[in-house]
Amino acid sequence: MFKNLEGQRIPSVVFKVREGVAWKDVNSDDLFQGKTVILFSLPGAFTPTCSGFHVPCFNELAPVFFENGVDDIICLSVNDSFVMQAWQLEQQADHIRFIPDGNGEFSQAMGMLADKQELGFGQRAWRYSMLVKDGIIEKMFIETEDEDVSDPYIVSDAETMLNHINPNAHKPIDIAIFTKKGCPYCAKTKDMLSAHDLAYEEMVLGEDYSLRALRTITNAKTVPQVYINGLHIGGSEALEAWFEQRKN
Template structure:
């Protein structure tokens, strides 16, 4: 079942890259205080993700923070090394990169995507959500091959 507004974020161990450092953390700890915008992409360095999705949040980071967002997190079913390299290549200093290497968090959210037909295996759907103190306030999940409701500008309009 896909996570919905008012649900509690499931507790899953993940790896994050923040300020160039990689660490292990539970999603319970990661989202326990403050307002977070979490967005998920099917894959680091893939076309829409690298040309539009992550860059949109990089450009809009200050505006999101001005609207009360404490942290912006980009998630993908990639390992922490790939997420670090992608963040570095994208000048994403204001973004915490979340490595959901085995897809456990994506599955717990009900946002897993079978991209085997494209040779990508199990991934996460393209989405964005607003989380406050471990509670989901809003979820925006894209239809396949769409990029509208998870982009930074749309999320900003919903804050």
């Protein structure tokens, strides 16, 4: 059973971090002192849940966290600095600081070191997240140990942390667009979204999907096709109408 450490000071540990061609000692006190910091810990870089959900969700919501008083977001794992750097690059997680707890010293001092020998991982960090203010742990979300689930992911996610910090925070809109190269209406659609500072995921015909996939998913034969928060909006004119409706 992992112990909740709310109200306690984070352990003082030196992390070995590779910066450029040199090694640098990074003290945990420097990471947390005088700041409001979110740290989320996970079992390993490049693993399915960590890569598919944990890191992307914190990176996506990072601007919202920053708007709500968070200074830094740290991803910590018992991996070396080379692995963590490569993983951050692969994840394109520019809003997050990746910290290697290579020897597991921080995780052990937190009481969050888990035995993963059955997977060939050795000792790894348990999955949790915490909000730290000026070095003091204000809130922890620790995944519950489950005999049937080796790596639970229920409460340490970004949305749970954001709901704790500000349940009324304005969350980003999920937007996906089916497009093709050279399509003027697709360009118009993307310009409209950019003009409203709305980020979107673009899927390009012939690169990310086929015409058959377009028909199957959207029930349409033309592009662009816009989806917002799971709702099929349609083409550029439909998106214009959606924006007009939002004004009213």
